[in-house]
Amino acid sequence: MALSAVQVLTGLATGAATAVGNEAGRAVGDLVRARLVTSGDGRAALDGLSADPADPSAVAGLQEAIREALAADPEFRTRMAVALAGPPPDAPPAHAVSPQYTGSIIIGGGSKVRNSQISLGPLTITNTRAARVSLTGIAALLVALLSLGLYRGVQLLTGDDSHHSAAGPSSGRKSPAGTPSRPASGTSDATSDADASAVRDAVKVRQILPDAASLPQGWAVASGSPTTQQCRSRVGISKDGQSHPICETGSVLDLQSEYEPGPGADYNKVNVEVLAYPSAAAAAEGFLGVEAENADSNDAKQVTQATLPAYGDESSAVTMTGTVPGSGSRVSQGLSVVRCGSILVRVVVSDDDGSTAGLDALNAFTRTVTARAQQALHDTTPTTAVEL
Structure with a gap:
């Protein structure tokens, strides 16, 4: 979650935020700034990113400040999750009542199945068993493609930290200086580089x-x-x-x-x-x-x-x-x-x-x-x- 927030703030700072994530990005940025300005370390982390968004140490410092705030403030963590998820989708329009046809199946506006023929605009298909099976398969494929597109859109917005949160010691915050760092009890925050691709070259x-x-x-x-x-x-x-x-x-x-x-x-x-x-x-x-x-x-x-x-x-x-x-x-x-x-x-x-x-x-x-x-x-x- 901290990594996703840093990616959003870095994108806003460099002008790399996409139109898809602008609304959620502004909400995340406002939430993080309002929380971090309450402490000296938080203000310093924000100033560091503003001075040079490409500086790895500034990015790491901001992520650490956000991670500590998430661990110490459950309300902030809940609000962050909501902000990263973005606004809920618009309510679908109410379904209009379609005209009824005896012995027919309505497929869409101006298209229907009547007796032995299926009409799709200018296209007419004979109402046979094979044709009905083919149309069913096409409909299932369209549903699958739409679902995949929606899932990838959510990944783009949130950064998809979820697959790292159960990686044991790879999730958590740093411990005080001089002691081995370990995940804090009850936290499941993704870490600074857990989402980066493994380097195998x-x-x-x-x-x-x-x-x-x-x-x-x-x-x-x-x-x-x-x-x-x-x-x-x-x-x-x-x-x-x-x-x-x-x-x-x-x-x-x-x-x-x-x-x-x-x-x-x-x-x-x-x-x-x-x-x-x-x-x-x-x-x-x-x-x-x-x-x-x-x-x-x-x-x-x-x-x-x-x-x-x-x-x-x-x-x-x-x-x-x-x-x-x-x-x-x-x-x-x-x-x-x-x-x-x-x-x-x-x-x-x-x-x-x-x-x-x-x-x-x-x-x-x-x-x-x-x-x-x-x-x-x-x-x-x-x-x-x-x-x-």
């Missing part, structure tokens, strides 16, 4: 990984990167012992790239992984698996929750310190995972010298790759650069 998935032109000065893409991995039978085990397949079927595109920090960085390397799933539901299960991988701890390492802003549809981050088996040397990492619709992004910042890996780099890369994933999902070439 390896070239487009590769573009989500930052290239040399997207890195800060002095940084470089490591030799041999990016790489395509065979993601098969990879499973994450959560703390409650549940298994969550990350790429159980082998149909997941898994691309990874390593980056070498510039001078003065207090960490050794940054790894970015992009997992493209065939659906948002499969990505939601994969998110749980990667999150479990990141949080996996044992006697040799200690994992703690990290505080980062909430990104995408679901996100979490942790820090890890441990001892490398055999060498005894200390290593530390910052790890994050974000789901945007059908895409997961995972960022790992590593320091092999034992000091704490910087969360600034983890946050910067997580923010950047999330934005690039959202651009790819909306069929836009990713251009967001890393800013440290």
Whole structure:
């Protein structure tokens, strides 16, 4: 529902609203503005979209503000559903009483079946069994075509979020910063990218990984990167012992790239992984698996929750310190995972010298790759650069 509202407001802001949706669009826009201006965050989200309707961060900020308002205000949610549905259709005209013909069937004005003939304007058809069957089939086909046209018209107006609302973790709002995001109890709101088409083109998935032109000065893409991995039978085990397949079927595109920090960085390397799933539901299960991988701890390492802003549809981050088996040397990492619709992004910042890996780099890369994933999902070439 939040996604549909954002699409309507973006269309109004850019002048892309269709004549079909103008009336409903104005009603949705007025309703959203009246609700969001009551808070500072809401006003900021509206101002951001007004300043640049094409800015992905402005669009994402407005959707988050609408999602939070929907979750906190049941009356607003009900009014939004009514506004998105649009005005009710006009009442059909009263049926006129048709003249009666003995031994005939009236088909329409000036057309009828009389005794052994069917008259349709200038066309006359002999009233046989075969002719009646043919006319019945034509009538059924016309009804089916009219029904399909009406359904597609409703999809155009509303955005049709319904098929994502039951996708489990793919529906819901972000949780507070520093904790894994989860759907709020009782909500069924569609998320920012769940309605976008799954990205299955390896070239487009590769573009989500930052290239040399997207890195800060002095940084470089490591030799041999990016790489395509065979993601098969990879499973994450959560703390409650549940298994969550990350790429159980082998149909997941898994691309990874390593980056070498510039001078003065207090960490050794940054790894970015992009997992493209065939659906948002499969990505939601994969998110749980990667999150479990990141949080996996044992006697040799200690994992703690990290505080980062909430990104995408679901996100979490942790820090890890441990001892490398055999060498005894200390290593530390910052790890994050974000789901945007059908895409997961995972960022790992590593320091092999034992000091704490910087969360600034983890946050910067997580923010950047999330934005690039959202651009790819909306069929836009990713251009967001890393800013440290």
